[in-house]
Amino acid sequence: MAKFKLDEVDHQILDMLIENTRTPFTDIAKKLLISAGTVHVRVKKMEDAGIIRGSSLTLDYVKLGYSFIAYVGIFLEKTHQTKFVLERLNQIPYITVAHITTGKFNIFCKIRAKDTKHAKDIIFKIDDIDGVSRTETMISLEESINDKRRLMHTIFNDL
Amino acid sequence: MAKFKLDEVDHQILDMLIENTRTPFTDIAKKLLISAGTVHVRVKKMEDAGIIRGSSLTLDYVKLGYSFIAYVGIFLEKTHQTKFVLERLNQIPYITVAHITTGKFNIFCKIRAKDTKHAKDIIFKIDDIDGVSRTETMISLEESINDKRRLMHTIFNDL
DNA sequence: GGTGAAACTTCTAATAA
DNA sequence: TTATTAGAAGTTTCACC
Numbered sequence: 001m002a003k004f005k006l007d008e009v010d011h012q013i014l015d016m017l018i019e020n021t022r023t024p025f026t027d028i029a030k031k032l033l034i035s036a037g038t039v040h041v042r043v044k045k046m047e048d049a050g051i052i053r054g055s056s057l058t059l060d061y062v063k064l065g066y067s068f069i070a071y072v073g074i075f076l077e078k079t080h081q082t083k084f085v086l087e088r089l090n091q092i093p094y095i096t097v098a099h100i101t102t103g104k105f106n107i108f109c110k111i112r113a114k115d116t117k118h119a120k121d122i123i124f125k126i127d128d129i130d131g132v133s134r135t136e137t138m139i140s141l142e143e144s145i146n147d148k149r150r151l152m153h154t155i156f157n158d159l
Numbered sequence: 160m161a162k163f164k165l166d167e168v169d170h171q172i173l174d175m176l177i178e179n180t181r182t183p184f185t186d187i188a189k190k191l192l193i194s195a196g197t198v199h200v201r202v203k204k205m206e207d208a209g210i211i212r213g214s215s216l217t218l219d220y221v222k223l224g225y226s227f228i229a230y231v232g233i234f235l236e237k238t239h240q241t242k243f244v245l246e247r248l249n250q251i252p253y254i255t256v257a258h259i260t261t262g263k264f265n266i267f268c269k270i271r272a273k274d275t276k277h278a279k280d281i282i283f284k285i286d287d288i289d290g291v292s293r294t295e296t297m298i299s300l301e302e303s304i305n306d307k308r309r310l311m312h313t314i315f316n317d318l
Numbered sequence: 319g320g321t322g323a324a325a326c327t328t329c330t331a332a333t334a335a
Numbered sequence: 336t337t338a339t340t341a342g343a344a345g346t347t348t349c350a351c352c
Contacts, residue, residue, distance in 0.1 A: 014218070018215055018216050018218075019215075020213060020214060021180040021181060021215060022180060022181065022214060049222070050219050050222055051219055051222050051223065052217070052218060053216075053217040054179060054216075055179060055181060055214060055215065055217060056177055056178075056214065056215060056217055057176050057177050057180060057211055057213075057214050058211070058212045058213045058214060058215055059177075059210060059211060059212065059311070060209050060210055060212050063208070063209055063210050064210065065314070065317075066314060069258065071260070071267060073297075086303045089304060090304055093309040093313040094310060095304060096304070097305050098303050098304035098305075099230075099297075099299040099302050099303065100299070100301045101230070101297040101298060101299055101300060102297065102298045103295070103297035103298060104295060104297055105297060108297055108299075109304070112310060136262070138258075138262035138263055138264060139261045139262060140258040140259070140260055140267075141259045141260060142258065142259040143257075143258050144245045144259055144266075145245070145248060145256055146255070146256050146257075147255060148215065148255055150252040151252050151255055151271060152218070153252065154252040154253070155223055155224070155225060
């Protein structure tokens with residue numbers, strides 16, 4: 001997949017939308033000294049190109065009662081069971097991210113749970129999947145960094 | 160922080176907005192058989208309560224030339240250096256997430272890079288931080304699961 | 319490529335129920 | 336709490352640069 005060429009105006013538009021998806025195009029236009037129509041056309045172009053894949057809300061999971069985050073490394077008995085295990089993991093909604101990895105673990109996932117007890121249930125469920133030989137859990141005490149915007153700024157200055 | 164009580168209508172509103180932040184309130188209203196004004200009031204209430212913290216774009220990082228994802232576990236020489244090391248990590252924009260963890264590692268982070276060489280540079284930079292004794296890298300071969308919506312559905316049915 | 323204006327859609331706040 | 340309403344604001348298209 002090749003890089004896509006975005007100019008400075010595109011960067012600025014993305015930057016404002018990353019901050020708040022509902023920023024009115026008229027506001028963006030005013031700030032960038034272009035017309036709202038241009039903002040619209042450029043956003044559409046980036047959507048069509050697949051650069052912008054969508055938008056999503058950032059919710060406060062703690063306020064929703066889900067304050068527990070852990071990472072779970074999974075060791076498989078045999079590598080070819082990866083697909084099967086991933087299908088099973090996909091049925092556990094508390095697993096929000098999973099990667100097939102090289103290195104220590106075969107699969108690596110992130111879970112979000114209500115509390116320690118709930119997390120234990122989830123981890124036991126993972127352990128119980130056929131093909132999983134064992135797991136190793138890292139409990140998050142604090143999410144100290146969570147910032148896509150810094151990366152985007154850097155990417156923009158890079159291209 | 161206590162749980163917040165959301166009713167079925169709130170869930171449906173969130174569900175549609177999680178899917179696409181720019182879904183017009185009039186569309187949501189039509190689907191839920193309520194008025195757009197009500198949607199507006201409820202969203203505002205959830206924003207004020209801090210349940211909705213914001214909104215963000217989902218970008219295609221691969222198309223932007225950043226197709227490399229890795230997780231890096233960090234071992235510190237001494238636990239009390241955590242704060243210092245996190246400050247240093249925070250200066251590396253390619254680190255998108257970092258957690259203080261219990262378990263194997265002291266700090267655990269996620270990096271997004273252009274390619275293997277770029278990732279190596281980032282990891283060396285982490286290794287060079289004072290207080291870091293060593294790191295362990297897990298390279299993502301494939302991001303197989305990345306789904307907040309399933310969790311939200313479950314949370315909604317839970318509350 | 320971009321603009322500006324028209325036509326259309328959506329938002330928002332006040333009022334009323 | 337919710338609905339209605341109406342004016343303000345935002346979006347989108349298009350003829351023309």
